[in-house]
Amino acid sequence: MHILVTNDDGVLAPGLLALAQAMRELGEVSIVAPEQNWSASGHVKTMHRPLRVKEVRLHDGSRALASDGAPSDCVALALLGLVKQPVNLVVSGVNPNANIGHDVTYSGTVTAAMEAVITGNLPAIALSLDGSRVHTASLDYAPAATIAKRIARKVLEKGLPQGVFLNVNIPYLPLEQIKGFRITRQGLRVYRDALEQRIDPRGQPYYWIGGEAPTAIPEEGTDYEAIANGYVSITPLQLDLTAWSALKALQAWGWE
Ligand code: MN
Numbered sequence: 256m257h258i259l260v261t262n263d264d265g266v267l268a269p270g271l272l273a274l275a276q277a278m279r280e281l282g283e284v285s286i287v288a289p290e291q292n293w294s295a296s297g298h299v300k301t302m303h304r305p306l307r308v309k310e311v312r313l314h315d316g317s318r319a320l321a322s323d324g325a326p327s328d329c330v331a332l333a334l335l336g337l338v339k340q341p342v343n344l345v346v347s348g349v350n351p352n353a354n355i356g357h358d359v360t361y362s363g364t365v366t367a368a369m370e371a372v373i374t375g376n377l378p379a380i381a382l383s384l385d386g387s388r389v390h391t392a393s394l395d396y397a398p399a400a401t402i403a404k405r406i407a408r409k410v411l412e413k414g415l416p417q418g419v420f421l422n423v424n425i426p427y428l429p430l431e432q433i434k435g436f437r438i439t440r441q442g443l444r445v446y447r448d449a450l451e452q453r454i455d456p457r458g459q460p461y462y463w464i465g466g467e468a469p470t471a472i473p474e475e476g477t478d479y480e481a482i483a484n485g486y487v488s489i490t491p492l493q494l495d496l497t498a499w500s501a502l503k504a505l506q507a508w509g510w511e
Pocket residue numbers: 263264293294295350351363364
């Protein structure tokens with residue numbers, strides 16, 4: 256098995272190293288990841304400038320490729336030929352913060368997995384840790400890495416339905432306190448963004464999208480409810496965003 260590992264926090268992020276080391280127990284691993292942090296950068300295809308790639312060493316001495324593109328660019332680069340050996344699975348993460356509800360549209364972690372479906376028609380897993388209550392620098396990724404390995408092994412064994420990828424969120428708990436796995440649906444985030452206007456030294460206004468950290472609605476069966484109750488949330492996602500329930504209603508408007 257050959258597994259491509261990427262992330263959105265940058266190639267030297269500890270979550271990527273933990274994930275890559277866990278994946279090495281399942282097969283051969285190639286790493287192509289952004290050289291910088293692209294968190295909340297969404298789905299990107301860089302078309303108006305060249306992409307540069309350089310070889311770097313992770314903290315365990317292993318070899319990785321770092322690109323100046325977005326996470327989705329990294330997956331496209333790898334699958335379009337930068338990585339020579341055929342890839343069986345793409346894993347992205349481990350992100351230090353949960354990606355639930357509408358987060359999936361912002362998330363570089365998740366959009367890297369989307370790109371695996373688009374460019375490679377491959378099974379893909381996005382992995383995020385609900386570590387927002389802990390200082391990022393002191394996060395322990397070991398339990399998440401163990402869980403990533405269990406999920407990846409199952410996906411390699413069973414395959415995923417055509418066009419489906421997994422958005423996995425892991426509660427920040429010691430392994431023995433994690434209650435199990437839940438197959439969930441995408442929940443609803445509650446964003447509490449607030450615009451802050453400030454004045455620069457030349458008297459010009461500039462803006463920050465600030466505000467408090469988002470919360471979410473703990474509806475039964477959702478990603479958020481699962482992690483809030485100590486379960487690993489596995490949400491199968493697809494790229495068909497059609498609002499099927501609205502098709503008939505819109506057709507009935509009459510368009511002649
Ligand atoms: Mn991130």
